[in-house]
Amino acid sequence: MRALLSQLEREGWYRGQVVRTVEVPPRPAVYAPPPPELPEAAKAWLAVQGLWLFRHQAEAMAAIFAGEDVILATGPSSGKTLAMALPILARLAEDPEGTALLLYPLKALAQDQLGKWQKLGAFLGMDVGGIYDGDTPAHLRPKLRGKARLLLTNPYALHQYLEWHHLWAPFLARLRYVVLDEAHWYQGAFGSGVALLLWRLGRLLRRYGAKPTFVLASATSGDPAGLARALLGREARPITEDGSPQGARTWWFWDPDRDPKASAFAQVVQLARFLLEAGLQTLVFVPSRRMAEALSAAVRAAAPHLGEKIAAYRAGYLPEERRALEAGLREGSLRLVVSTCALELGVDIGGLDAVILMGYPGSLASARQQAGRAGRAGRPALVVYVPEEDPLDSYFLHHPEELVFGPVELPVLNPRHRGLLFRHVLCAAAELPLRPEELGELGVQEEELAPLLKAGPLARTPAGLVYAGRTRAVENAPLDALSSRQVRLLWQGETLEVWDEVRARREAFPGAVLLHQGQPFRVRALDLEAGVAELEEFPEDYTTKAVTTETVRILKPEVQQEGLGFGWVEVREEVRAYKVLSRGRLVEVRPLSLPPVEFQTEGIWLLWPTPWEEPGALHGAEHALVALVPLLVGASAKDVGGISTPHHPDTQKPTILIYEGFPGGIGISRALLSRVGEWVRRTAEHLARCPCEAGCPRCVLSARCGSGNQPMDKGGARAILERWRERYGPVG
Template sequence: MFPSSTWTIYASKTWDLSWLLSSTTARISFPWPFFFGNFGRSWWSVAFEELLQKLQAQEWYRGQIVRILTLPPKPAKFSEPQKPLHPKVRAFLEKKGIRLFTHQAEAVDRILAGENVFIATPTASGKTLAFNLPVLSTLLFEEDATALYLYPLKALTQDQLVKLKELEAELGPVFRPEIYDGDTPAQARSRIRAQVRILLTNPYALHQYLPWHHKWERFLRNLRFVVIDEAHHYRGVFGSHVALLLRRLRRILERYGADPQFILASATIANPEEHGEKLIGKEVFVVKEDGAPRGERTFVFWNPFLDLKHSWTDQVSLLLAFLVGEGLQTLCFATSRRLAEVLAAFVQPKVPGKRIMAYRAGYLPEERRAIERGIRTGEIAGVVSTNALELGIDIGGLDAVIIGGYPGTVISVWQQAGRAGRGAKPALVFVVGQGDPLDQYFLRHPEELLTRPQEHAIINPQNESILLRQLLCAASEFPLNAKDLELFGARPEMVQTLEESGLVAKTPVGLVYSGIAAPV
């Protein structure tokens, strides 16, 4: 069970909510009208019990709500950094009236003190500002310094570029942030290499560009920071490859005389220190005491299999249409691209005059950005997305979220739920189970879903298959010597395997890649 001081149960397992709306003895505490909406848009003051009444009155409602749990609000905790930021950065904070939360101030101090820092706080807690402030401050103090920002998704990279350009507009045109990846026009690449100070890219692109490190000498020689956002995304086989990619980067940087700080930002995970140190191969200091405020968050658990008349897809589309019709800007997460498209198509005719869009990987960059902009401005009332919107792309704070099936990890549950009610705003989260046993288990034991710890992020940079591939890539960049092999953790038998394969040749300066095709 869960502590009553933390959770309030509003409904029983009988799936009959009639007593909730009529009984004077039921444990109901709504000291607020439940406000929905975003600053700059229409504010909706629909009391939660009224919303439930309207929902229960729908012709298609068959008692699918099996439990309602509420997470109480949490006030903000503020603090001031002890280390001095650049005067322009301090003036910017004063002008905007920005007060730093305790974890932001701690991160700023640790970064300015020269430490490698892992910021592991919940969604929408201000991690981006926490690392941007010290990075930009340092780049203002040191006119030749550069910074590398790594993101797992191109859409997230584009989103962060917009934020950096907004900060540059306030602090002065000295940072020259640019994206450099497969979408970068060929005619712009030499200019970016010559001028960029903040480079935004992704691990896939970095892997392709490291062999051309000589073209990046200016940037690499002056590199002060490597920022790895959404670090929890780098786990499993992919994360193990990224860990070795970062060791390849460190090796090249040492060649150019650079030893940057590493800054990692992540959703809450069970093992931030272990994960961070395995990922970058260095010690990290973890900032995890969240000082950001949180509004009251209500979770409604919905079992669609209590209604045999309507399919899962029908119920989710009806629920999304109902919430949008009540004025709640809503994001629905779907478990596949096809399902996202189908749900959006089902919902649109049900809410004439409202825009419903699907969002997924595979759209053109301009299409994705138009949808993201429409969500932020409120032009789009409802969106059905794959987990592409689970990461930190800025779409503002929505009113409600529908989690359409258990996404596979508790980390993802909180990432998705965190898309609603950012800051101190209240939020409404519907958890709609699917038919598999795990979904149904959590519908029967919802408190377990919301109180169990987040998973560990597991990587294994010593996996022989992965390590051998990365050693070949490193040998193609420049010769591998004994110090390099120690950095990668390569065992003697691995080196022997490479030599016997004929893919590397031993030379007086180290192991050199001798394959015909470029290693991948």
């Protein structure tokens, strides 16, 4: 890669943008013999394929054969599918009655993985089955339920089917294994809903006498055992020592500001063309569908002689189009592909020479997954990180080792969220009568359900609590929303997504531009009473940001220490206007008139003992702390809000309060509490490293700020964070 960098430095357009390089040494494979329980037919398949088991694969197989619940958390292309599929299919081949249920977070991923399971099943003499989801033709469903040994689906579909479990009785009664692939996706509101979905599945399985083994596969996680515990409600054995080989990997950290005359987009076009012409098969990850199409077109224009070797890949393509693109990458006929995160997950595309990350993808787990697409099969590889104008993106430009080697964020989910939990209680009561001891599994006291019993959706019978609502319980319990009031995003009569009302007020206001699977839409109308936001396609290159003002009261502190507090808060948010931006630049501010949002959630607050701190310093520190939340927990900066004041009425001190943007919270503040000292330290260090003088979008300026980023004092922000560290650092 040094020769390649020297070649780049001779390019006329290059301005020294590679400001840091980080070398990751190669990692040799660590092999282990197959577990003795592996049948001879399975060993024969390994021999035919010329495969030796890596240590983590053999360890996972032994645990699965022993009936242990397992979470396998290793890197990309480490053979997690084989580690699950071989023992499960081998056992099912020996047990003609047994079945298995495989859950994938995305339909496209289930389609990709089905072929792998079918090929291995065919060698072992077993007809695997197929996919059962909303796209499965109605006439095929009875046969799949009745005869399939193995079914692939997704949590959204399973959520709908559990009420009709009597149709699934033969399959469920014989269930031996439940697989959750890409388990790191199950975080936040979605992960909390999936955890409750699995609890509902578990009580049905007890009804049918099934006791399956749960097998989870995940990208590298900050706490795989904790993630499994939160999802399953019980312990699972974590397997994290990756025995697969990895070739040497070089990271280039690219500073677009080295060429102020060219945008980051234009620089990535030149960089992609350079790598393409240098013979490196390259994958570029971008944040949206629109950018995938625009960037691939721009590279084709820059290298017209290679146009047929360049393509875009995104959700929304027909399955046969996606399969053709994936085959082109595997076979090498495609040399450069620009993709959204659709290629981040376990779709088989073979090994690539280079990956460009255009912007930080939101989590270290995702960044490592995307980077792991390069250098497969032990070959050397290049990863280029190109930050956008964002504090978190900028942080990693100045702290490259943390992006490459740093600890992965803690997973955050809260299955005990009361609003979400009670909606799943209603779903469970619609599936089977609920008994008091089952409520105890959720930590719910029966008296907490009195409002539901009084209002009518829940009724008491001799068999237990049953659902008595007029509509299906699942219709009022979307998996990925916490609020009981929902807003459907409608386009041409089709529901694209369902959001909770709090999020809809912030992001689906009239005139807002939003992305669905990378495709831009504009909100034409928002009717909160009907719970509908009407969308229209929006071809213009604009984005929008709500301008909000917040007031936050502390209701019930659970932790009160010198300099630090944590507990329940009440938030009142008002969206008074929104900004229209073009490529990050402000075009105009348009007024809005929406009723305020009020909700209770969890928050964490920092205090200073002085009678007064400059408002600009507190304001800058608040923005920087919010921006770096995703460094520590599996959440987006959009999932939290903040206020700062020289004198908060509930603390009587200068205060910065960071709160969760979800009614009831999902555990972000609690996770931050456990790492607050590190959070403050890393934020102060980032402010020290940012080269600007008065503040910029890479450190303290925020497009979400309701006061126009005024007052603002970057130097003061760094100073008060340093003082907090010096005085209270041991607290964190």
